[in-house]
Amino acid sequence: MTSSAHTELPDLETRIAQAELAVVQRDQRIRKASRDVVARVESLTQRFLGPGLMTSAAAAALAGWSFLRRRPAAGGGAAENVAKSAPWLTLLPVVWPMLPAQWRRFVSPGTAAAVLGVALPVLGALWPARRPVQTVPQLDLRRYAGHWYEIARLPVPFESQCAGDATATYTLGESGVDVLNCCRLRNGRLRCASGVGRVVPGSQGAKLDVSLFPRWLRWLPFAWAGYWVIDVDAAYQTAVVGTPGRHGLWLLSRSPVVDEARLQRMVENAAAQGYRVAGLRSVPHST
Numbered sequence: 001m002t003s004s005a006h007t008e009l010p011d012l013e014t015r016i017a018q019a020e021l022a023v024v025q026r027d028q029r030i031r032k033a034s035r036d037v038v039a040r041v042e043s044l045t046q047r048f049l050g051p052g053l054m055t056s057a058a059a060a061a062l063a064g065w066s067f068l069r070r071r072p073a074a075g076g077g078a079a080e081n082v083a084k085s086a087p088w089l090t091l092l093p094v095v096w097p098m099l100p101a102q103w104r105r106f107v108s109p110g111t112a113a114a115v116l117g118v119a120l121p122v123l124g125a126l127w128p129a130r131r132p133v134q135t136v137p138q139l140d141l142r143r144y145a146g147h148w149y150e151i152a153r154l155p156v157p158f159e160s161q162c163a164g165d166a167t168a169t170y171t172l173g174e175s176g177v178d179v180l181n182c183c184r185l186r187n188g189r190l191r192c193a194s195g196v197g198r199v200v201p202g203s204q205g206a207k208l209d210v211s212l213f214p215r216w217l218r219w220l221p222f223a224w225a226g227y228w229v230i231d232v233d234a235a236y237q238t239a240v241v242g243t244p245g246r247h248g249l250w251l252l253s254r255s256p257v258v259d260e261a262r263l264q265r266m267v268e269n270a271a272a273q274g275y276r277v278a279g280l281r282s283v284p285h286s287t
Helices: 003-049 051-068 078-098 101-106 109-126 260-272
Strands: 146-153 162-173 176-185 190-199 207-211 225-232 238-242 249-253
Touching: 146 260, 162 190, 176 207, 225 260, 238 260, 249 260
Parallel strands: none
Antiparallel strands: 146 162, 146 249, 162 176, 176 190, 190 207, 207 225, 225 238, 238 249
């Protein structure tokens, strides 16, 4: 080996060592910045929600974003839906300090992300794909507008306190469809919630995105839910409405009473679309 090679080798090793040190120092700076961000988020959350509600708020936000962003409406099976919801795994390092200490004691954020990142696609691939929900070819919103009685529904959280007299009134507005939902609570009080619906482009009026959130919160992705009309009779006297994920289903009528034959056809149409009609609950009306 020449003398020049002997002199160059230490220089090369020094440069490698310096480069490695720079990488380590940069990694330490990134980790510190991440810890600072997490600490600020945790501090702000505790300030506004209190320590007791912080874990529930974080879990609810994460779960809500994950599930409500899954849109089977676009077609495809569960594997595609899982792939669309997978980006929330990147939030684990931020959310992790807000989760219960029992969880963090046994599982690290990296392990949780790795397990979920592998398990969700595998489960999605094994889950049988279902055909997308089919709506009516075209819906005349002017004829559809007006007052509807809720005859039966699948249980959903926001109607859990409704004991009866559930109605929906739709009015054509400048920016879409104005919505007014009312029901009688168990204590006898009438509760109403107003919102707005916007027509999904290309759906010929049969698909709407509806929000009952205040106007200042409607920019949030989970503030809107799919409202798809899957069946309506020629006279626009009865209708079947469902969510694209098949979690929500409502049988509607212009009158509080529907004859048994017509009601059976409505149930059969919903069953043919894959809705869990066995879970339907009838809605009593006092008028």
